[in-house]
Amino acid sequence: MSDQERILKFQIFRYNPQKKGDKPRMVTYEVKEAVGMTIFIALNDIREQQDPSLQFDFVCRAGICGSCAMVVNGSPTLACRTMTSTFKDGLIKLLPLPGFELIGDLSVNTGKFMRAMSERVESWIHDRNADKVNFEKLEERMDPDVADEIYELERCVECGCCVSACATKRMRPDFLSAVGFMRLARFSLDPRDKRSDEDFYEIMGDDDGVFGCMTLLGCEDYCPKDLPHQTQIAYLRRKMVLVK
Amino acid sequence: MKVIYTDSLVIGGGLAGLRVAIASMQRGYDTIVLSLVPAKRSHSAAAQGGMQASLGATVKGDGDDEEVHFGDTVRGSDWGCDQDVARMFVNTAPKAIRQLTAWGVPWSRVSAGDREVVMNGKKVTITEKKEAHGLISSRDFGGTKKWRTCFTSDGTGHTMLYSMDNKAIQMGIPVHERKEAIALIHEGGVCYGAIVRDLITGELMAYVAKATTIATGGYGRLYAITTNSVISEGIGNAIALETGIATLGNMEAVQFHPTAIVPVGILTTEGCRGDGGLLLDKDGYRFMPDYEPDKKELASRDVVSRRILEHMRKGKGVASRYGDHIWLDITLLGRKHIEKNLREVKEICEYFLGIDPAKEYIPVRPTQHYSMGGIRTKATGESQTLKGLFAAGEASCWDLHGFNRLGGNSVAETVVAGMIVGEFVADYCAQNPLNVSGTTIEYFMKQEEQKITDLLTRDSGENPFELKVQMQKIMMDDVGIFRNAKDLEKAVEELKVLNQRAKNIALRNRISSSNPELVEAIRVPKMIKVAQCIAYGAMLRTESRGAHSREDYPARNDKDWLKRTLTTWKDDSTGLPEVTYEDLDIMKMELPPASRGYGVDNTVHHPDTARREAQIEEIKKANPGADRFKLQELLNPIPIPEKFKGKNERIGRGFK
Numbered sequence: 064m065s066d067q068e069r070i071l072k073f074q075i076f077r078y079n080p081q082k083k084g085d086k087p088r089m090v091t092y093e094v095k096e097a098v099g100m101t102i103f104i105a106l107n108d109i110r111e112q113q114d115p116s117l118q119f120d121f122v123c124r125a126g127i128c129g130s131c132a133m134v135v136n137g138s139p140t141l142a143c144r145t146m147t148s149t150f151k152d153g154l155i156k157l158l159p160l161p162g163f164e165l166i167g168d169l170s171v172n173t174g175k176f177m178r179a180m181s182e183r184v185e186s187w188i189h190d191r192n193a194d195k196v197n198f199e200k201l202e203e204r205m206d207p208d209v210a211d212e213i214y215e216l217e218r219c220v221e222c223g224c225c226v227s228a229c230a231t232k233r234m235r236p237d238f239l240s241a242v243g244f245m246r247l248a249r250f251s252l253d254p255r256d257k258r259s260d261e262d263f264y265e266i267m268g269d270d271d272g273v274f275g276c277m278t279l280l281g282c283e284d285y286c287p288k289d290l291p292h293q294t295q296i297a298y299l300r301r302k303m304v305l306v307k
Numbered sequence: 308m309k310v311i312y313t314d315s316l317v318i319g320g321g322l323a324g325l326r327v328a329i330a331s332m333q334r335g336y337d338t339i340v341l342s343l344v345p346a347k348r349s350h351s352a353a354a355q356g357g358m359q360a361s362l363g364a365t366v367k368g369d370g371d372d373e374e375v376h377f378g379d380t381v382r383g384s385d386w387g388c389d390q391d392v393a394r395m396f397v398n399t400a401p402k403a404i405r406q407l408t409a410w411g412v413p414w415s416r417v418s419a420g421d422r423e424v425v426m427n428g429k430k431v432t433i434t435e436k437k438e439a440h441g442l443i444s445s446r447d448f449g450g451t452k453k454w455r456t457c458f459t460s461d462g463t464g465h466t467m468l469y470s471m472d473n474k475a476i477q478m479g480i481p482v483h484e485r486k487e488a489i490a491l492i493h494e495g496g497v498c499y500g501a502i503v504r505d506l507i508t509g510e511l512m513a514y515v516a517k518a519t520t521i522a523t524g525g526y527g528r529l530y531a532i533t534t535n536s537v538i539s540e541g542i543g544n545a546i547a548l549e550t551g552i553a554t555l556g557n558m559e560a561v562q563f564h565p566t567a568i569v570p571v572g573i574l575t576t577e578g579c580r581g582d583g584g585l586l587l588d589k590d591g592y593r594f595m596p597d598y599e600p601d602k603k604e605l606a607s608r609d610v611v612s613r614r615i616l617e618h619m620r621k622g623k624g625v626a627s628r629y630g631d632h633i634w635l636d637i638t639l640l641g642r643k644h645i646e647k648n649l650r651e652v653k654e655i656c657e658y659f660l661g662i663d664p665a666k667e668y669i670p671v672r673p674t675q676h677y678s679m680g681g682i683r684t685k686a687t688g689e690s691q692t693l694k695g696l697f698a699a700g701e702a703s704c705w706d707l708h709g710f711n712r713l714g715g716n717s718v719a720e721t722v723v724a725g726m727i728v729g730e731f732v733a734d735y736c737a738q739n740p741l742n743v744s745g746t747t748i749e750y751f752m753k754q755e756e757q758k759i760t761d762l763l764t765r766d767s768g769e770n771p772f773e774l775k776v777q778m779q780k781i782m783m784d785d786v787g788i789f790r791n792a793k794d795l796e797k798a799v800e801e802l803k804v805l806n807q808r809a810k811n812i813a814l815r816n817r818i819s820s821s822n823p824e825l826v827e828a829i830r831v832p833k834m835i836k837v838a839q840c841i842a843y844g845a846m847l848r849t850e851s852r853g854a855h856s857r858e859d860y861p862a863r864n865d866k867d868w869l870k871r872t873l874t875t876w877k878d879d880s881t882g883l884p885e886v887t888y889e890d891l892d893i894m895k896m897e898l899p900p901a902s903r904g905y906g907v908d909n910t911v912h913h914p915d916t917a918r919r920e921a922q923i924e925e926i927k928k929a930n931p932g933a934d935r936f937k938l939q940e941l942l943n944p945i946p947i948p949e950k951f952k953g954k955n956e957r958i959g960r961g962f963k
């Protein structure tokens with residue numbers, strides 16, 4: 064961390080669709096950089112000191128909850144864990160995540176999208192006995208390595224970076240996207256989920272599903288949790304090809 | 308006026324809220340969840356370390372059961388908790404975790420055979436039993452006799468919340484996101500839902516319900532530096548307080564976590580120390596064994612936080628531009644362990660500190676972390692004073708934690724309380740008709756509309772952001788880890804002034820729809836009131852208990868203070884809340900007060916303690932054949948819902 068004080072220039076997309084007559088535009092704000100400053104700190108500074116109407120979403124501010132994805136100098140990423148010191152020229156351009164409904168300025172409705180995704184892939188354990196388990200008894204055993212592997216795929220924070228970085232999604236509005244594939248991969252790996260490959264085929268065996276993916280891997284490049292999109296998409300595809 | 312009717316309204320989409328919603332939905336009641344953010348982004352997702360449940364599958368958990376968990380919890384609370392609740396909790400926690408397993412949480416599992424762990428700074432090999440292979444594993448946490456904290460790598464909260472929300476989605480429970488409850492609707496001492504503001508359109512709506520549950524989490528953001536998320540602002544507590552009827556319990560009981568990174572206050576989990584990490588001072592010296600030779604780094608949280616501060620006050624802290632800190636050393640755990648079991652910690656170190664924790668020490672210091680206080684409820688989760696209002700999770704003072712909560716007991720509380728309180732919510736829905744008048748709904752709606760109109764039309768006045776910063780600073784400086792009369796009196800006075808000033812907030816951005824400044828303007832006066840409850844309660848409590856540590860009254864004083872603080876705010880025009888107390892009855896305690904076993908015991912004992920001890924001895928003598936279940940029933944018969952009464956199975960001992 065350098066001790067030198069810089070003036071950062073933030074160029075921020077501004078537009079409030081709730082406000083009659085408002086038009087999309089870029090507005091520049093100057094902020095004095097502090098040591099250890101993140102975009103989270105800087106945006107709050109702008110809101111408190113300069114423009115109280117500026118909209119953005121942070122919750123955990125620790126890179127854990129997935130609320131704060133936005134396009135930072137061209138790359139979709141989690142803003143809360145992006146340090147301003149990583150931008151050598153002190154210019155930071157912020158745009159809302161494309162591919163989602165805009166709420167205002169940098170705030171987009173990823174929640175609505177993700178709930179729909181969960182409903183579409185039926186993001187839960189399918190087991191008729193799940194609600195009948197006798198929880199007084201020892202839990203069902205699971206291979207420790209399998210448990211770890213499931214967790215690896217469950218680390219997705221539904222931030223939406225993969226969706227916004229996906230070329231296919233831009234052309235096909237109903238494309239399931241990498242976040243959905245990752246969720247399906249997670250459940251198909253889970254021995255507790257009793258769905259068959261045919262069941263999964265119903266969900267993703269078409270061009271809005273895994274066959275529409277062009278494997279350009281924007282998802283893998285921008286996933287802030289470094290999830291293994293490439294391997295999982297390839298795995299799902301092989302599995303689905305075998306079904307029919 | 309938009310009015311939405313339901314049976315069970317749940318305010319909060321974290322672990323506690325979702326679990327209550329699932330329970331009332333399962334029983335067939337129409338249920339709606341409200342949340343400021345998408346449910347999966349609730350603060351529960353940030354819990355890293357784990358959930359306590361006495362499964363005892365790992366070899367280091369051998370011999371663990373409800374009794375041991377109960378003892379740890381009560382001792383941890385410094386005897387401030389409600390022992391009926393602690394009892395229901397420890398008996399239900401194994402069921403809760405097993406249910407979550409069926410719902411999808413990929414808990415880390417026991418792997419049979421040898422594995423290397425770090426204990427007391429040294430590598431040792433432990434051998435896991437063959438018959439435990441594949442069962443849920445657990446790790447060591449502070450203040451526990453056994454390794455009881457079950458975990459998913461270090462994403463425990465994330466995986467629990469995802470499974471819980473997925474279950475809610477499966478059941479079709481609607482979660483109304485980006486909605487904020489800003490007032491409760493009540494009539495004749497009964498709560499009937501809430502006035503809710505849509506954070507996108509700004510529209511005000513009345514959600515009218517038979518039963519209303521507040522599960523809005525903690526109030527860490529009343530402090531300048533906290534591990535809590537930015538939405539943990541105590542609004543749920545505030546709207547309960549503003550009814551003038553519901554009470555808040557033990558608001559002065561605020562926990563500081565020993566190891567949050569400096570300066571931003573992001574948490575590094577207790578799992579770091581549980582897995583063998585050490586605390587070092589500026590000389591690289593491991594100081595905890597000097598203070599707590601027995602439990603060392605794994606003493607209870609409040610104790611470790613105080614010891615760190617004590618040590619820093621002796622000039623042993625590491626100086627930095629952000630003030631002193633100490634080091635957390637996890638390098639000795641090795642890269643492989645860190646990258647697997649402490650990966651979130653590693654990411655946090657990389658992104659926010661630019662360091663590699665497998666090679667470098669982490670700068671940490673005690674930071675506000677958990678709110679033991681909250682909406683005071685009966686063991687059923689219902690407010691003692693406002694019918695039809697329930698609370699669960701961190702927002703409540705169900706009173707599992709007393710004056711200090713054990714690590715891992717909070718996410719456990721959210722799901723256990725969710726199960727138990729959820730049943731009582733459903734019972735309430737079954738027994739009570741929706742009997743609220745249109746005039747009442749309209750009255751509360753008008754009142755909130757008027758407040759917002761005032762805010763949007765006032766020409767000049769206070770800046771809400773500035774008021775908040777001032778409040779946070781007062782709380783940090785004067786109502787922190789070590790407290791004294793002088794600081795607390797000052798805090799109480801200064802907050803009173805802020806309360807007055809907050810009645811005169813004016814906005815620069817005067818639109819009623821999506822508007823962060825308006826959100827702030829609605830919240831800040833509420834937050835200040837909650838802060839006042841904490842500061843005032845702390846000032847009045849002239850003893851030290853758990854996390855409430857008075858320099859001028861260092862002893863725990865059971866004789867005068869074995870009681871719970873209850874706060875109400877009946878008249879908005881007065882500058883201070885009203886404080887009363889609720890006695891804890893030693894003669895009903897399963898575990899009468901004793902020393903917690905840290906430092907010198909200077910407890911001022913209550914005369915009942917000795918009487919109860921003698922009585923327990925007699926009961927034991929009179930029932931020589933009684934097993935632990937029978938004894939518990941004799942000492943503490945509790946009203947646990949039928950569904951959760953059964954005994955829990957463990958390997959090697961069955962249901963014994």
Ligand SMILES: Cc1cc2nc3c(=O)[nH]c(=O)nc-3n(C[C@H](O)[C@H](O)[C@H](O)COP(=O)(O)OP(=O)(O)OC[C@H]3O[C@@H](n4cnc5c(N)ncnc54)[C@H](O)[C@@H]3O)c2cc1C
Nearest residue numbers: 319320321323343351354356357488524700701715717718
């Ligand atoms: C960094 C960190 C790590 C932790 N690690 C652990 C751990 O390892 N083990 C452990 O046991 N505990 C841990 N805890 C504590 C534990 O995570 C929390 O106490 C617990 O998750 C709280 O859950 P909850 O359901 O009560 O509230 P939350 O998860 O905070 O949810 C609150 C909900 O209420 C909603 N809400 C709030 N106000 C309103 C309003 N006015 N209107 C509508 N909705 C509202 C929010 O949107 C949110 O959905 C940790 C805490 C922190 C800060």
Ligand code: SF4
Nearest residue numbers: 229276278279280282
């Ligand atoms: S590989 Fe490319 S097309 Fe396929 S999901 Fe990822 S970004 Fe989209």
Ligand code: SF4
Nearest residue numbers: 219220222223225286
């Ligand atoms: S897969 Fe990665 S990029 Fe996509 S939503 Fe999940 S965490 Fe974000």
Ligand code: FES
Nearest residue numbers: 122124128129143
């Ligand atoms: S605010 Fe939670 S990930 Fe950025």
